[in-house]
Amino acid sequence: MSTILEVEKPLLELEHKIRELREVDLTGQVDLSAEIRQLERKAKLLKASIYGNLSGWDRVQIARHAQRPTTIDYLENIFTDFTELHGDRLLGDDPAIVAGLARVENRACVVFGHQKGKETKENLARNFGMPNPEGFRKACRLMRMAERFGLPIVSFIDTPGAYPGIVAEERGQFEAIASSILLMTGIKVPIVTVVIGEGGSGGALGIAVGDRVLMLENSVYSVISPEGCATILWRDVTKAKQAANSLGLTSEKLKELGLVDHILPEPLGGAHRDTAETFQTVKKAITTNLNDLSRQSPTELIENRYQKYRVMGRFREASPNELES
Amino acid sequence: MARFLDKLRKQGPKVARPNKKVLSVAQTEANWTKCASCAAVLRKKTLEDALGVCPECAHHHKITAWQRLEMLSDPDTFEEWDRNLLSQDPLGFGQEYLEKLAKDRTKTKLTDAVLTGRCTLDGRPMAIGIMEFRFRGGSMGSVVGERINRLLERAIEKRLPAVVVTSSGGARMQEGMLSLMQMARTSAAVRRINEAGLPYITILTDPTTAGVAASFASLGDVVLAEPKAIIGFSGARVIEQTIRQKLPPGFQTSEFYLEKGFIDRVVPRPEMRQTLSTILSLLCGGHLKNAKDKG
Ligand SMILES: [Zn+2]
Numbered sequence: 001m002s003t004i005l006e007v008e009k010p011l012l013e014l015e016h017k018i019r020e021l022r023e024v025d026l027t028g029q030v031d032l033s034a035e036i037r038q039l040e041r042k043a044k045l046l047k048a049s050i051y052g053n054l055s056g057w058d059r060v061q062i063a064r065h066a067q068r069p070t071t072i073d074y075l076e077n078i079f080t081d082f083t084e085l086h087g088d089r090l091l092g093d094d095p096a097i098v099a100g101l102a103r104v105e106n107r108a109c110v111v112f113g114h115q116k117g118k119e120t121k122e123n124l125a126r127n128f129g130m131p132n133p134e135g136f137r138k139a140c141r142l143m144r145m146a147e148r149f150g151l152p153i154v155s156f157i158d159t160p161g162a163y164p165g166i167v168a169e170e171r172g173q174f175e176a177i178a179s180s181i182l183l184m185t186g187i188k189v190p191i192v193t194v195v196i197g198e199g200g201s202g203g204a205l206g207i208a209v210g211d212r213v214l215m216l217e218n219s220v221y222s223v224i225s226p227e228g229c230a231t232i233l234w235r236d237v238t239k240a241k242q243a244a245n246s247l248g249l250t251s252e253k254l255k256e257l258g259l260v261d262h263i264l265p266e267p268l269g270g271a272h273r274d275t276a277e278t279f280q281t282v283k284k285a286i287t288t289n290l291n292d293l294s295r296q297s298p299t300e301l302i303e304n305r306y307q308k309y310r311v312m313g314r315f316r317e318a319s320p321n322e323l324e325s
Numbered sequence: 326m327a328r329f330l331d332k333l334r335k336q337g338p339k340v341a342r343p344n345k346k347v348l349s350v351a352q353t354e355a356n357w358t359k360c361a362s363c364a365a366v367l368r369k370k371t372l373e374d375a376l377g378v379c380p381e382c383a384h385h386h387k388i389t390a391w392q393r394l395e396m397l398s399d400p401d402t403f404e405e406w407d408r409n410l411l412s413q414d415p416l417g418f419g420q421e422y423l424e425k426l427a428k429d430r431t432k433t434k435l436t437d438a439v440l441t442g443r444c445t446l447d448g449r450p451m452a453i454g455i456m457e458f459r460f461r462g463g464s465m466g467s468v469v470g471e472r473i474n475r476l477l478e479r480a481i482e483k484r485l486p487a488v489v490v491t492s493s494g495g496a497r498m499q500e501g502m503l504s505l506m507q508m509a510r511t512s513a514a515v516r517r518i519n520e521a522g523l524p525y526i527t528i529l530t531d532p533t534t535a536g537v538a539a540s541f542a543s544l545g546d547v548v549l550a551e552p553k554a555i556i557g558f559s560g561a562r563v564i565e566q567t568i569r570q571k572l573p574p575g576f577q578t579s580e581f582y583l584e585k586g587f588i589d590r591v592v593p594r595p596e597m598r599q600t601l602s603t604i605l606s607l608l609c610g611g612h613l614k615n616a617k618d619k620g
Pocket of ligand 1 (some may be wrong): 364365380382
């Protein structure tokens with residue numbers, strides 16, 4: 001995958017031109033400082049306009065970026081004592097979901113998240129972050145443990161979706177996702193969910209129910225992949241760009257619809273442009289929200305979580321007269 | 326059962342009666358149909374009297390939510406809930422989508438992809454939800470989610486067991502993430518009815534896949550399914566494209582999931598009413614024995 005976005009190209013070209021002019025300027029034969037200053041102003045404006053107006057499709061590209069920090073990057077850079085725990089105690093261990101115990105600031109917690117690879121070999125090993133039922137069941141096992149020990153849960157979301165495979169279906173992918181969602185609606189400890197990359201449909205939601213759902217600015221979260229949507233609605237996968245812009249999958253749109261609680265700002269151009277800054281932002285957001293949630297009793301947590309999801313929907317109530325006609 | 330079939334015959338499914346005088350070719354054709362599975366030529370009335378089950382090969386044809394309601398309830402006991410909740414176009418997909426909704430409302434005499442309300446079955450009050458595949462493929466948007474939530478919440482409030490018959494291809498794509506979130510809120514309501522100690526029974530019919538399968542459909546205390554219904558999370562085409570091979574015959578059918586341990590029983594349609602009634606009476610045998618229907 002290219003590390004340069006289509007929309008970034010004019011900016012990169014402009015920056016290249018500025019560098020060339022500077023070199024000429026340095027020879028001292030002509031004074032280009034006025035031109036350079038003008039181009040620099042232009043570049044600054046362009047930068048703000050490019051990154052301030054990223055489309056849904058641009059966001060999909062950033063969210064899928066090969067260098068974008070993954071769950072393990074956050075576990076290693078935000079948490080201490082991360083201790084990975086394996087297996088669903090039923091059948092196997094799913095490498096597409098990493099899970100374990102860790103500490104953020106001083107607080108012990110249960111953590112899990114989808115794990116994508118950064119290159120082909122790792123991606124194959126991680127099944128591109130697409131969980132099998134065992135992944136959801138491993139998360140469920142750890143959530144029950146979190147509840148027993150009163151540990152809060154932090155969940156990282158980054159998956160193209162649940163794995164569409166024969167064995168996955170055979171082992172009850174639908175049941176695994178449903179049971180995990182059901183469990184999360186009632187678990188008696190705080191849950192903070194962070195969408196760090198791609199939130200792919202049911203495979204994401206299976207571990208994404210939370211008291212607080214945070215979303216990195218350039219992450220996407222969608223009911224269906226843009227490619228899948230284009231194929232179904234218009235029978236044309238090349239219309240994925242159009243689908244991405246129609247599906248309302250950006251952090252701003254989801255905040256507006258009341259489906260995510262907070263947007264976490266990213267460095268200009270994406271989380272990968274300055275990972276240290278990204279880790280700092282995410283760490284602060286997790287600790288702030290965990291602190292806040294720790295003040296709620298288990299009963300309050302469950303009730304508030306129910307009410308939070310209860311209102312997610314857009315419909316209208318027609319008058320009886322209207323229905324008659 | 327016999328009385329029920331008599332009643333079905335008497336009331337008559339909503340199909341034109343054969344003209345007793347002279348039948349034109351068109352009229353004749355209007356009275357006959359072919360089994361979608363074995364191609365047997367059947368009288369429409371025969372097929373409808375048999376609840377859509379082919380007398381030759383037992384293939385279960387899709388029936389409407391209204392037909393299913395007749396099949397699973399006592400006559401004239403149904404009270405519809407939340408008919409006035411209507412889908413919007415929250416992401417601005419446009420006029421074409423709104424027109425499709427309007428067309429499906431006319432076609433199905435429903436206002437969205439699930440019919441909900443209360444009725445009795447063999448005298449026992451229950452809350453019932455029935456999905457309609459002909460309404461936007463039974464897709465789940467905000468209205469489906471809201472109706473399922475209200476159904477389960479009212480069941481808890483009135484101390485009624487709840488039954489949901491599913492038929493859905495998954496999410497209502499035009500509602501984007503609002504649609505996905507219906508999986509979470511319906512599941513949250515299922516947890517509540519579980520905690521209230523009231524039975525929640527699901528009946529999976531063809532097809533029950535994706536978001537509906539992965540939420541309230543598979544979360545029943547008892548999960549029943551009709552024969553050969555397609556059930557699963559990912560669609561067969563997506564799986565075949567991913568793994569680049571053909572799926573084995575019978576993959577993702579109710580019989581397949583019965584064998585894999587994900588559903589309790591495969592129940593042929595003519596036996597569904599009796600099976601459901603028995604299960605409800607057994608599950609309600611304890612704490613609901615003296616409970617009056619408060620509604
Ligand atoms: Zn037949």
